[in-house]
Amino acid sequence: MKNNIKRIVIAGGGTAGWMTAAMFSEYFKGIMDVILIESDTIGTVGVGEATIPPIRVFHRILNIDEQEFMRATQATFKLGIGFDGWRSENQDYIHSFGKTGKEYWACDFQNFWLRAKELGIECEYGDFCYELQAAKAEKFGVSEKSSINYAYHLDASRYAKYLRSYSEARGVKRIEGLIDNVAINTDSGFIESLQLDSGECVAGDLFIDCTGFRALLIDKVTESRFEDWSHWLKADRAVALQTTLSGPAVPYTKSVAHDAGWRWRIPLQHRVGNGFVYSSQYLGDDQAVEELASSVSGDTVSDPRVIKFKTGRRAEGWSKNCIALGLASGFVEPLESTSIHLVMSSLVRLIKLLPSTGSLSSVAREYNAQTNRELENIRDFIILHYHINGRKGNPYWRDYANMDIPDTLKHRIELFKESGRAFNRDGEVFIAESWVQVMLGQGITPHFYNPIVSAMSKSDLEKLLAGIRQAVDKSVARLPNHNDFVQKYCAAEKP
Numbered sequence: 001m002k003n004n005i006k007r008i009v010i011a012g013g014g015t016a017g018w019m020t021a022a023m024f025s026e027y028f029k030g031i032m033d034v035i036l037i038e039s040d041t042i043g044t045v046g047v048g049e050a051t052i053p054p055i056r057v058f059h060r061i062l063n064i065d066e067q068e069f070m071r072a073t074q075a076t077f078k079l080g081i082g083f084d085g086w087r088s089e090n091q092d093y094i095h096s097f098g099k100t101g102k103e104y105w106a107c108d109f110q111n112f113w114l115r116a117k118e119l120g121i122e123c124e125y126g127d128f129c130y131e132l133q134a135a136k137a138e139k140f141g142v143s144e145k146s147s148i149n150y151a152y153h154l155d156a157s158r159y160a161k162y163l164r165s166y167s168e169a170r171g172v173k174r175i176e177g178l179i180d181n182v183a184i185n186t187d188s189g190f191i192e193s194l195q196l197d198s199g200e201c202v203a204g205d206l207f208i209d210c211t212g213f214r215a216l217l218i219d220k221v222t223e224s225r226f227e228d229w230s231h232w233l234k235a236d237r238a239v240a241l242q243t244t245l246s247g248p249a250v251p252y253t254k255s256v257a258h259d260a261g262w263r264w265r266i267p268l269q270h271r272v273g274n275g276f277v278y279s280s281q282y283l284g285d286d287q288a289v290e291e292l293a294s295s296v297s298g299d300t301v302s303d304p305r306v307i308k309f310k311t312g313r314r315a316e317g318w319s320k321n322c323i324a325l326g327l328a329s330g331f332v333e334p335l336e337s338t339s340i341h342l343v344m345s346s347l348v349r350l351i352k353l354l355p356s357t358g359s360l361s362s363v364a365r366e367y368n369a370q371t372n373r374e375l376e377n378i379r380d381f382i383i384l385h386y387h388i389n390g391r392k393g394n395p396y397w398r399d400y401a402n403m404d405i406p407d408t409l410k411h412r413i414e415l416f417k418e419s420g421r422a423f424n425r426d427g428e429v430f431i432a433e434s435w436v437q438v439m440l441g442q443g444i445t446p447h448f449y450n451p452i453v454s455a456m457s458k459s460d461l462e463k464l465l466a467g468i469r470q471a472v473d474k475s476v477a478r479l480p481n482h483n484d485f486v487q488k489y490c491a492a493e494k495p
Contacts, residue, residue, distance in 0.1 A: 016326030098131030
């Protein structure tokens with residue numbers, strides 16, 4: 001089927017819908033009409049408040065001013081995620097966004113660190129990471145010469161509103177209404193139009209499904225199965241609750257392990273986003289609400305909300321002339337803050353592949369293949385946190401430790417154990433350094449290291465490590481307090 005793309009229809013608003021509208025309105029202005037349909041009567045999930053560094057690339061693509069965006073969304077900075085009690089009940093670590101030590105062509109820095117441990121040189125792996133040490137010290141700062149790698153904590157609902165204003169200023173037409181029917185061409189199987197509850201018919205050439213878990217469009221055009229990953233990622237519920245700030249906002253997300261799940265804490269400028277992720281097989285909803293409410297600090301400013309989900313993906317996120325984005329395409333639980341990133345990376349992929357006219361079948365196949373590889377890599381990274389754990393005193397964590405895991409993840413773990421080696425696959429969002437930090441943090445210590453580091457004497461190794469650590473300490477010492485920097489750089493008005 002030939003397709004001449006002149007009109008793009010986005011079904012659903014929220015973060016995914018307005019990110020899509022922003023991207024298309026910036027790059028296809030005057031080329032394609034962009035229409036977004038949403039209803040004020042339908043709420044959005046709106047709890048994806050933590051991000052990862054590629055969001056800054058997305059903002060640069062859209063020429064978004066960082067300070068303006070942060071004021072509008074009550075945003076703070078994020079240098080990583082603190083994992084409390086994941087390895088065992090009394091052990092914590094931070095997965096930061098930084099690189100550790102210095103790169104060497106023949107082997108990565110962890111080999112030098114492993115050699116140092118063998119020689120009795122006292123040091124922690126994280127001592128040599130700028131971003132990690134800044135997070136621990138609750139410091140942050142940016143300048144034109146800054147090399148710090150970071151992301152944001154943001155109010156997802158305000159972010160959608162910010163992107164809506166951005167998009168409408170660039171010509172996006174928003175239509176208020178509920179979708180009653182999806183009209184499908186009986187010959188091609190393509191979507192022709194969307195019928196609204198008002199009676200209005202919205203025709204288009206390309207349809208983007210941002211309707212969340214309901215997936216109103218993509219289910220009408222594909223027969224491909226939903227790949228259920230709940231045998232690897234057991235959580236199927238989350239409780240979300242907002243509270244007032246009870247102290248200065250820190251520059252990292254907190255992830256605290258509980259007996260049947262884990263709790264997040266995301267500090268914004270004027271409130272805190274809290275949540276509890278769990279499995280209904282191990283914990284009831286009422287118990288989960290009670291456990292979250294008893295764990296948070298500050299006064300509650302919202303009622304607890306239980307969100308049900310299933311981890312997995314649609315084998316075909318792009319089918320016919322419909323592309324599912326965000327929750328409509330699948331869900332990998334929120335542990336490493338990938339939801340907003342997956343929308344962004346899918347949009348970039350879509351724009352790179354999108355033809356102005358012609359057959360969409362080969363383009364859709366390539367899009368799906370790239371998207372699926374990215375999702376599988378993220379899936380494996382998330383499973384790693386659960387599977388390698390020392391919390392075997394209760395069924396939830398014990399079942400994770402004893403379960404079979406994907407062969408792709410098994411290979412990574414075995415390779416790291418045997419050689420200290422970590423690597424990246426094509427299109428992977430988490431760099432090798434992230435894998436190293438989490439594997440070490442969860443308690444995997446390699447048995448061996450690259451023999452090339454043995455050529456360095458103990459004294460030379462001590463000098464190398466001392467120089468790196470001193471450079472990190474000096475850089476961190478020069479940074480201002482994170483909360484103070486936010487107030488000077490991008491303070492938002494109190495709501």
